[in-house]
Amino acid sequence: MTHRGARTRTISAEGIARVEGEGSLRVQVRDGLVSDVALDIFEPPRYFEALLVGRHFTEAPDITARICGICPVAYQMSACLAMEDACGVTVDGPLSDLRRLLYCGEWIQSHALHIYLLHAPDFLGCADAVQLAERDPVAVARGLDIKRTGNLVMQRVGGRAVHPVNVRVGGFYRSPDRAAIAALAEPLRRARDQALETVEWVSGFDIPDVDGDYRFVALVQPGRYAIDGGRPTSSDGLDVSAAQFAALVNEEHVARSTALHATLEGGHYLTGPLARFALNYERLPPLAREAAARAGLRAPCTNPFRSIVVRAVELVFACDEALALVERYEAPAPPALEFNARAATGTGVTEAPRGLLLHQYDIDERGVIRRARIMPPTSQNQLTIEDDLRRVVQGGLALGDEELQWRCEQSVRNHDPCISCAAHFLDLTMERS
Amino acid sequence: MSAPAGHATVVVAGLGSEFRRDDGVGSVVAERAVTEAASARDVGPIGDPLDLLGVWNNADLVVIVDAVASGAPPGQVRVLEMDVARLSAHDDGAAVPAPQSTHGIGLAGVLRLARALGQAPARLVVVGIEGERFDLGRGLSPSVQAAVPEAVRRVVELIKEVHPCA
Secondary structure: OEEOOOOOOOEOOOOEOOOOOOEEEEEEEEOOEEEEEEEEEOOOHHHHHHHHOOOEHHHHHHHHHOOOOOOHHHHHHHHHHHHHHHOOOOOOHHHHHHHHHHHHHHHHHHHHHHHHHHHHHHHOOOOOHHHHHHHOHHHHHHHHHHHHHHHHHHHHHHOOOOOOOOEEOOEEOOOOOHHHHHOOHHHHHHHHHHHHHHHHHHHOOOOOOOOOOOOEEEEEEOOEOOOOOOEEEEOOOOEOOHHHHHHHEEEEEOOOOOOEEEEEOOEOOEOOHHHHHHHHHHHOOHHHHHHHHHOOOOOOOOOHHHHHHHHHHHHHHHHHHHHHHHHOOOOOOOOEOOOOOOOEEEEEEEEEOOEEEEEEEEEOOOOEEEEEEEEOHHHHHHHHHHHHHHHHHHHOOOOOHHHHHHHHHHHHHOOOOOHHHHHHOOEEEEEEO | OOOOOOOOOEEEEEEOOOOEHHHHHHHHHHHHHHHHOOOOEEOOOEOOHHHHOOOOOOOOEEEEEEEEOOOOOOOOEEEEEEOOOOOOEEEOOOOOOOOOOOOOEOHHHHHHHHHHOOOOOOOEEEEEEEOOOOOOEOOOOHHHHHHHHHHHHHHHHHHHHHOOOO
């Protein structure tokens, strides 16, 4: 048995306090066959579900946004949709457009971060983003520039870049004025050009030739690439409402792990960029479709290692979409719909950068939360990530432990699990007998 | 508020989350220090050290204020001078323990990254306040709250080294 000590991609200043975030992987090989793969990811959402019970329904967006520093908007949006669903309210028109703009900001920042700082070093033989920056400062500076534009969008619409404070059930506390939003056009135009360069950059990487057999699940909305709403749809014909989807997903607690493992109708499935690209390709704007074609990307893409290219294409889309929303922006008045709570169950699902994020709440007639269920993308993708790992390990048994560990980490990062997990990865235990 | 053009630039940033109790002390101290020494620019609160990139470029002095979990008595204030050229930290007190970070890249990593990109500040100092509680919730522990004036004084001293009349 070889057991590697904690191998971490994190470089931190000594003594600076932060908490949470770890993942571990245990692989067992018997007689040349992978017998068990266990990926353990620490999942903060579970603690929040208990915390939400007894709180007022209007508090859910702000409380759940604290779950993740990387995708707070996703948490806010799914929480808002769930509460509005419970109260029988639909937020549409300019308010919905403003939400979509905010969400685009989060996609831009999250995708830029993942592509440039977490994922690209894997393909270029760099230990981390710092080494990559030393080797290719122009590329990394470009990635950070794109990320900053995403931050800027979140600041203008959400009030600040981390944990936006302007979002509420029914809409926003305040509508940003037109000039503030119009000023986003220029940085977004630049970011869109940089995103096109990103597609070109990542499509030149040496990408392993691997083929996965996936059941893709993504939101589908008529006429546009779904982010902030839509119906859960699968690559094999499932097309259901958010509430029906919630009922079809079973989350099981596995003894070895702190995370719940989700199955859909008893089977594994994959959400996130590969799934969205497979199910929504024709709803991408022409600019993004052309970039995909130039990168040699066709839908569906079933090579998980090419997810970095798909993410780059989505980056083009998010910049292009944000720009279109900025150009036709009219400050919504009033900034939110006002309504009363009623005793009901509500379900909301949106596309977080890394995949489907579902919230479901039971609230009573006073608007007090009685039950909360939060299904983050990482727990939905976990079993599929393990399938990928099994394939990668089985195909790479000839490799030394170190190289195999590298390949495993890369394989996990293909699906961009929540950054706290992706970054602290990975404590690998290999048991060969 | 920015210093007039041609003057040395000082950037102060509070790191951490106000929703993780004592982790929020950084932005409280940063804000107060910049109110007292208005020639410095407060860019916080910053949740992800990566967001320092771009905002601290070419600054003459960057002061990072953050909560620390080192096992020292809660409320203890320490000043760490980061060696920007060699990227090590000189502590004015005892050795600091291994880091924990939710984020992909901590402060030292961000400094290395900035250096590779030619965006590093000339001088980087960390003012750390030992925290007691980092669970979910707002508000500082009494011991940490009591340390705020001392931490503010240390930050103001650092600013005044650059801007004596701040």
